[in-house]
Amino acid sequence: MSAFTAVDVIRTKRDGGVLSDPQIDWVVDAYTRGLVADEQMSALAMAILLRGMTPPEIGRWTAAMIASGERLDLSAIDRPTADKHSTGGVGDKITLPLTPLVAACGAAVPQLSGRGLGHTGGTLDKLESIPGWRAALHNDEFIAQLRDVGAVICAAGEGLAPADRKLYALRDVTGTVEAIPLIASSIMSKKIAEGTGALVLDVKVGSGAFMKSVDDARELARTMVELGTAHGVRTVALLTDMSTPLGLAVGNAVEVTESVEVLAGGGPADVVELTLALAREMLAAAGLPAADPAAALADGRAMDSWRAMIRAQGGDPDAPLPVAHETETVRAAADGYVASVDAYAIGVAAWRLGAGRARKEDPVSAAAGIVLHRKPGDRVRAGDPLYELRTDDPSRLTAALATTAEAVTVVAAAAPTPTPLVIERIG
Known part of the structure; x- marks a missing residue:
């Protein structure tokens, strides 16, 4: 018979107490095995949201989630390993150019990614716009591709942190997604279990971010930096602005197209800036500070790495991507300057057009999305295009147009200086 009960653990946290190591180990393991009910874990998650956790509690909770499954062994990889995680944003396609770019500079990138939910896009959804590309890899395929190509973007295997998989789904439907201890332990349990030696965190802040x-x-x-460091992973974080969508494309296929433009040496300035900033951090953390990611973009090595990565997962890098059948262009009503583009409103509109999902099991449209024609600081004339909505279902346009009605603000005077893209470095 167990020394603990779920109700006692819930009460401890509900009343502002500190959970003991044995309590944490028991409740995470028991929930994973189905001995603690969803409604009980829901109550505990809400208590954690309201009462918080101490750093030792968060550390133990993370370790318990790691221990709920397997840990990948990347010791067979003959390059240093480095990964990146973003907390999610709008137009955040950075993983797509970043992963092959860092691989082209000499590191191996074991990038386990997820799908979009709500207004934030998912890396796997974007890549599945490419004909033939597959997200699911067995562990031996993952290791072989990492060794041979140096870059993998795929779904996390069923065996990695299964406690997190159950708890993540529960948090989404119980209003506890925002609990910082649970966000941190969710992200870090998967990243530590994947076996990377270095990790760079892109923590988004602003209207289009969770924070x-x-x-x-x-x-x-x-x-998260403290959790990674405690587990022997060299971890740093950048706080980056998510008040404005990244780049000009928001959706799935449109973001792949923009990512390929970056790999070809072009693309929007903000996407290039953040890709290079994160690449330099990853390479430094991997022990390759002399590598020059800007040169790898310019000379084609990053593009070669991208094509090899896509082919290795069954995709055709030369295949045409899906194109939406219905479009609607929104134009400026008066002369002026773009003062702001609300990332949250654009993200929700892209979701309404079919680019995202309300539930994990919902399908997404590869072709749906939004293409921006102007960003903050740009001058516009009356009648100039501000953004274009794209969808395969014309019935979705009305709701999307209503969502974006006030997303782009145009002012008569010159717009204020925008917030720097990289706000702060931690670690």
Whole structure:
């Protein structure tokens, strides 16, 4: 008979107490095995959201989630390993050019990624726009591709942190997604279990991010850096602005197209800036500070790495991508300057057009999305295009147009200086 009960663990945290190591180990293991019910774990998650956790509690909770499954062994890889994780944003396609770029510079990148939910896009959804590309790899395929190509973007295997998989789904439907201890332990349990030697965290802050304030983003970043360091993973974090969508494309196929433009040496300035900033951090953390990612973009090595990565997972890098059948262009009503583009509104509109999902099992449209024609600071004339909505289902346009009605603000005077893309470095 167990020394603990779920109700006793819930009460401890509900009343502001500190969970003991044995309590944490028991409740995570028991929930994974189905001995603690969803409604009980829901109550505990809400108590954690309201009462918080101490750093030792978060550390033990993360370790318990790692222990719920397997840990990948990357010792057969003859390059240093480095990974990146973003907390999610709008137009955040950075993983796509970043992974092959860092591989082209000499590191191996074991990038386990996820799918979009709500207003934030998912890396796997974007890549599945490419004909033939597959997200699911067995562990031996994952290791072989990492060794041979140096770059993998795929779904996490069923065996990695299964406790997190159950708890993540529960948090999404119980209003506890925002609990910083649970966000940090969710992200870090998977990243530590995947076996990478170095990790760079891109913690988004702003209207299009889960963290709306710099203080909350900083707390989350510090918590994750401490967790990674405690588990022997060289970890740093960048706080980056997500008040404006990244780049000009928001969706699935349109973001793949923009990523390929970056790999070809072009692309929007903000996407290039953040890709290079994160690449330099990853390479430094992997012990390759002399590598020059800008040169790898310019000379074609990054593009070669991308093509090899896509082919290795069954995709055709030369195949045409899906194109939406229905489009609607929104134009400026008056002369002026673009003062802001609300990332959250654009993200929700892209979701309404079919680019995202309300539930994990929902399908997504590869062709749906939004293409911006102007960014903050740009001058516009009346009648100039501001953005274009794309969808295969014309019935979706009305709701999307309503969502974006006030997404782009145009002012008569010159727009204020935008917030720097990289706000702060932690670690």
